Amino acid sequence: MKNNREKFDVAVIGGGPAGMMAASRAAELGACVVLLEKNESLGKKLLITGKGRCNLTRDEVDLKELVSQFGQNGKFLFSSLAEFGPRDVMKFFEDAKLPVKTERGGRVFPVSNKSYDVLRVMEDYLKKNKVKIIFGSEIVGFESDGKKIKGVKLKHEKGKPGNRTISAEKFILCTGGKSYPLTGSTGDGYQWAKDLGHTIIAPVPALVPIKTKETWVKDVQGLSLKNVEIKLIQNDKIKDSRFGEMLFTHFGLSGPVVLDVSKEVGQLAANGEVAISIDLKPALSAEQLDTRLQRDFANNGKKDFVNYLPELLPQKMIATIIKLSGIDPRKKVSAVTGAERKKLVNLLKDLRLTADGTAGFDQAVITSGGVNLKEVNSKTMQSRIVDNLFFAGEILDVDGPTGGYNLQICWSTGYAAGTYAA
Numbered sequence: 001m002k003n004n005r006e007k008f009d010v011a012v013i014g015g016g017p018a019g020m021m022a023a024s025r026a027a028e029l030g031a032c033v034v035l036l037e038k039n040e041s042l043g044k045k046l047l048i049t050g051k052g053r054c055n056l057t058r059d060e061v062d063l064k065e066l067v068s069q070f071g072q073n074g075k076f077l078f079s080s081l082a083e084f085g086p087r088d089v090m091k092f093f094e095d096a097k098l099p100v101k102t103e104r105g106g107r108v109f110p111v112s113n114k115s116y117d118v119l120r121v122m123e124d125y126l127k128k129n130k131v132k133i134i135f136g137s138e139i140v141g142f143e144s145d146g147k148k149i150k151g152v153k154l155k156h157e158k159g160k161p162g163n164r165t166i167s168a169e170k171f172i173l174c175t176g177g178k179s180y181p182l183t184g185s186t187g188d189g190y191q192w193a194k195d196l197g198h199t200i201i202a203p204v205p206a207l208v209p210i211k212t213k214e215t216w217v218k219d220v221q222g223l224s225l226k227n228v229e230i231k232l233i234q235n236d237k238i239k240d241s242r243f244g245e246m247l248f249t250h251f252g253l254s255g256p257v258v259l260d261v262s263k264e265v266g267q268l269a270a271n272g273e274v275a276i277s278i279d280l281k282p283a284l285s286a287e288q289l290d291t292r293l294q295r296d297f298a299n300n301g302k303k304d305f306v307n308y309l310p311e312l313l314p315q316k317m318i319a320t321i322i323k324l325s326g327i328d329p330r331k332k333v334s335a336v337t338g339a340e341r342k343k344l345v346n347l348l349k350d351l352r353l354t355a356d357g358t359a360g361f362d363q364a365v366i367t368s369g370g371v372n373l374k375e376v377n378s379k380t381m382q383s384r385i386v387d388n389l390f391f392a393g394e395i396l397d398v399d400g401p402t403g404g405y406n407l408q409i410c411w412s413t414g415y416a417a418g419t420y421a422a
């Protein structure tokens, strides 16, 4: 069988945000670059980010504060964020004639509200710098002599000539994680990195909806609550708490605050049962809420209990709270006993659910875990194990909360890998 070998300065594997940034940047600095993408188009996952609007970065100027948001492994990002941080990203897109805007909580989106426009900027950047893109090129492995990679092998397609190998001086691995595998992120890069001598921190789904044992959530599915506090509780100890927006689904909980604690739920679950407590009235203490109820009950004494509840709860929640409280909905408010009122206060301040795993990689926004950061130079993204290998994006063992942090990792690490590989 004939062997087709093509040679480049830099080969980038994976055409997501990290790979597109790395490839364009390396080419901008003069390298002859090939970008290998197994799909027939680039940035399939990028297109679904931010519900199709793409929360592309944060409006955050303080580097230390920004780094702290990425948790323990955040310090790995110091150098790449200092070199190409959120402000640089915003300028990059603005210079490419894509105006951006900052929304609630410092989330940055294109003014057009279209992730497609973000992808278009990246495609133009690749084109301008003459990056060769090979679509439909599924990489199946590396050729290496132990210290250096010689080439990457493409999957042999029936009916096409020979085994195709792409040779390059440097390789940048940007195959992403395992979440939303239908977009192409099937975690292929982890095994290659492992075969090349790297350690992989076990990939787990993160920013992922949580399943609950309680099935009543199904009755309130679709209900979004804007200002709630959720607490993670294990062995009667509060392990974490967050304030913000959440959503009930047919199998459990989702929405920003839930996604942000999901990784911790997974970690805690390894040690036993995890309870999730929802405070529906976080602005009031239990005593203040009880006082308010006593006042309300006095003013609404003639109403049926069920007819009073819309003053207290979203309509969709009423039947569930009635069921959980055990209070007769047709009872006059004046007849609600002190014990029943206390039970109601307790439900509103501490609505308990029990975590029953997560929705898994299919619905995880990101993958936590990946290439061990100790084995990667944090300034250059170069492997400390294989001379001519670099990493960028989600394949690395660093991740952030919702709100534009994860794409910022891709832009910064992609920019660094492209710069230093070139």
Ligand SMILES: Cc1cc2nc3c(=O)[nH]c(=O)nc-3n(C[C@H](O)[C@H](O)[C@H](O)COP(=O)(O)OP(=O)(O)OC[C@H]3O[C@@H](n4cnc5c(N)ncnc54)[C@H](O)[C@@H]3O)c2cc1C
Binding pocket: 013, 014, 015, 016, 017, 018, 019, 036, 037, 038, 039, 042, 043, 044, 045, 046, 048, 049, 050, 051, 054, 055, 056, 057, 137, 138, 139, 140, 174, 175, 176, 177, 179, 180, 183, 184, 185, 186, 187, 188, 189, 364, 365, 366, 392, 393, 394, 395, 403, 404, 405, 406, 407, 408, 410
């Ligand atoms: C629903 C959803 C919404 C999100 N919203 C946001 C948001 O608003 N803001 C934010 O910051 N982050 C968001 N994220 C996270 C963000 O999309 C990811 O962090 C980011 O896409 C990771 O980029 P990447 O380039 O590292 O990998 P990916 O985007 O996963 O790209 C990897 C590429 O590699 C290719 N590839 C894989 N294996 C091979 C192979 N064997 N051969 C060749 N090519 C291969 C894949 O086809 C894919 O194109 C969201 C994620 C999801 C799922």
